[in-house]
Amino acid sequence: MSKRGYHHGNLRQALVEATLRLIEQKGPAGFTLSEAAKQAGVTPAAVYRHFEGREDVIAECARQGYEMFADLMQYAYDKSQPSALEAFEATGRAYLAFARKYPGHYIAMFESGISVNRTPELAAASARARGILERAAGELSERVPPDKRPPGAMVSAHIWAMSHGVVELFARNSPGTASPFPPEDLLESGIGIYLRGLGLIPPDD
The missing domain is CATH 1.10.10 (Arc Repressor Mutant, subunit A)
Known part of the structure; x- marks a missing residue:
């Protein structure tokens, strides 16, 4: 060599x-x-x-991924203001876009088994990404009376899980998992059903 x-x-x-x-x-x-x-x-x-070893290199891949991920979600969030609903939906779509464009980072972040607490820098980058979605969820929840308002962290966690599921099942071109609907449509309809169930957006006419 x-x-x-x-x-x-x-x-x-x-x-x-x-x-x-x-x-x-x-x-x-x-x-x-x-x-x-x-x-x-x-x-x-x-x-x-x-x-120090292979896992430390993967952790750095994940850290850089979270920084890029947070930047992308922040851009989507800012671009969709002042509508709280549009900003919230845009951050969900940004999740799909990131997974498609940066598969190596996405896998390092979510599928490597590396803890986000492995390093302070990785933990901070992960928290920043989560914070953007939580803020969007919190703003959307403000239209609900306080005594009926779901925690923003809970709403954002549910949407994060839904987005991750759509990516894993239908947006990664896995054999045998083709969907008759575009992943973006699946996510948008799923978010709509979820938010209506919580009373965060009115039902369809």
Whole structure:
């Protein structure tokens, strides 16, 4: 192997990008740190200058993913203001868009088994992403009387779970899971049914 790895301009990020490619190809448990090092063009020993092990590289992939995810949801949220409903629905659609565009990051974040509390930086990035959806849910809930108002964190958690389910079943091109409806339509109709059930939006005429 070439020894150019010792003069690599940004070894840390090169290892992250190599890991993301391997995660997409083989899953979060299907590759070794040596494979990531080879793809990055460095020796396996050079990896340990920046990471303690494979899980630490995956955790950094997840951290970067959460930062990107939060930025995307924040943009969707801001763009849809001042309508609380449109802002809430837009953050749900942003979830699907992120999963499609950044599958390696998405898998590292949600399917690798890495705890969001593995590092303070990862925990902060995850909390920021959750906070955007919780804020959107909280604003939407303000139209309900306080004694009947569901907690914003609960509403956002339900929508997050629904979005994740749509991604896993119908937006990842898994064999045998094709849906007769676009994932966006499934999510939008599901959110509508859920919000009407809570009394957060009026029923259809």
